[in-house]
Amino acid sequence: MAVDFEAIRPYHDHEVAPVLQRLLRDEAFLQTLARYRFPRLTDYCAPLLRRLIAWRLGREVRGIDSVAALQERIEPYVDRVVERATAGISYSGLEQLDDQQAYLYLANHRDIVMDPAFVNYAVYHAGLPTPRIAIGDNLLQKPFVSDLMRLNKSFIVHRSITNRREKLSAFQTLSAYINHSIAEGHSIWIAQAEGRAKDGDDATDAAILKMFHMSRKDQPFAEVIGSLNLVPVSISYEYDPCDVAKARELETRARTGSYHKQAGEDDHSIALGITGHKGRVHLAFNRLNGADYADAKALAQACDQLILGHYKLFPVHYLAWERWAERDAALPVPSAASLFSASELAAAEQELGKRLAQCSAAEQPFLLMQYATPVRNQYRLQQNR
Template identity: 50%
Template sequence: MPSNIDKFSDIRPYNDEEIQPAIKRVINSEEFIDAILSFRFSKLSKLLGFVLKPLIRRYFLYKWGNINSIDKMQKVMGHYVQQMIDSTTTKFTYSGLENLDPNQSYLYVSNHRDIAMDPSFVNWALYSENFKTVRIAIGDNLLSKPFVSDLMRMNKSFIVKRSVTGVREMMKSLLHLSDYICSSLKEDSSIWIAQKEGRAKDGFDKTDPAIIKMFYVNGKKQKIPFTEYIKSLNIVPVAVSYELDPCDQQKARELYEKAEFGEYKKSEFEDIESIVSGIIGKKGHVHVAFGQPLNCAFENADQVAEEIDAQIYQNYFLHPSNLIAAEQDVDNIPAQDIEAFKARIQAIKPELQDTVLKMYANPVGHYTS
């Protein structure tokens, strides 16, 4: 029988032995260097790209050349996350971890507002309280560039194969993923996964029961009753809320074009641009709320999804931006904060302003802080 490492080699995060080869591939990737040039040195890249490219490679070789384990990579990424929090947030808070056991593995099912930052903030909260950091589920639609796949899998991400076609192949892929999640939890490795495919672009968070059905595929194969198997996963709902969404205008443009023209076509590097925008953009106050492990006697996936939603709605932290956009309970919000948010909205393209306002306003009334 193959080992689990071999069994899941196509989707699992890299192990220690794979870190250095992956780093070398990333550093030698023209697309990676071009992406760094484009986002970091956009004005200089056309004139001085031939000079900057070898310097960028040398920089990353210096920074990453001695990383040869997951733990070392996590420490390096932890430094980057700390810098990101210091430079892009006014405050980072979390709640609910006092109800969880740091020695236990959990399947964290989270609302989804940002591709990279949601699991990063969840991880930072866990790390701050000496919990195990998570393995992160990421769709293969975001991994079209080999260097992106390498970077993600170096950082404890595993692949959800959404591009698979054909009923037989889809079921095989779902069983493989379900088996991997269960195996990880048994190996004392917690999991982070979004409550549905794609980010919530309109401000509403809703769990897709298909995610719960995927969890159970492995249990169904083993003829384990649904209630028993779901309890064994230690599912914990998580609500991540941002005072400011760095990608609000990008999301609004997508919603606007779908409403106006019936479709929206992504540009080649749009997913990467969203990741970068989410990392470097101003976020204001970010709060991560951990719920209670699901231990009720659920009969089906819809009931599980409803309980996840109920906890996310109950624990979601409403920021001044949400209240200002909804024009509710603004009496206790400082006037300068109100003016700053209104100025942010006014700076957005006029045709997108209503959509962005609704994005911030929609959680109010639906959730309680």
């Protein structure tokens, strides 16, 4: 029986031009761009700025009638944003991938937009097709955001559903869509767990892996996983632009037991994550070995070994580890001074100090935890081999 993907799929090529025209008339979209581009002028001449931006955008998107053409047009702008906000991007493992093959990229999740953007950037410049991107419906509160994401190959994960039966049905549809996409030759990007790892602990949720199998329950788990060409991806940021905000949220949760987002908080996190300085960034693409994983738990452990083991640790991670009161002294972690030059350490000390200064005394341990946890995870793996 055919599954209806209309509620979650990205836009098709024939829908691109009409959606672009709709965006050019969307006042909320144009106002958002005006505030970003002209923050000081928007309060005084917003209607004029909206018309100017619509005219400029109209010129830019004229003649675009496919998703590929749109991505080709915006790629230089994406490259500029990516490169301005980093001190260099490096990759490993891309040489293992075939441009004629579709892959299921399963990545750790630290930033709402930039995680899939960096994967897109890496595979695009390696001559591989860009993936379809899983995005939670909690981030699509405004119609223009949904339009923008679906134009850029995003498909919707319904996370806001609370009814158990409806949630199960949504997962079945999501599973079928992912399997259908891979079978049709379209790669997929999805996070290893729901929500960002705000404490720095990148752990694969076995429920995500079980979901991949849900629509093909009549087949063995290992067979289904084998057909999806799973590629765990480890995305390492030297600095997280949202680290202070995450520390505040973690401290509030620890103190009160809960945390309630303010209006517009996700929008602010998205903007800060895109524009904030990240230092150096490394992406490690990892092919799973040929083992038959009997269940989701075994597969999750294998994914964790690759994602945690290939996380690139920068000076700030070791410095945070040395300051972290909850570090495990039994782990054989070398000192930062034995691994990095004095100039690198001085720069990292200064940057870490600036970030800690933005936190209260109660919040500072939670900021250190974000940078120290990847050190703990990696050296635990080494110790247990």
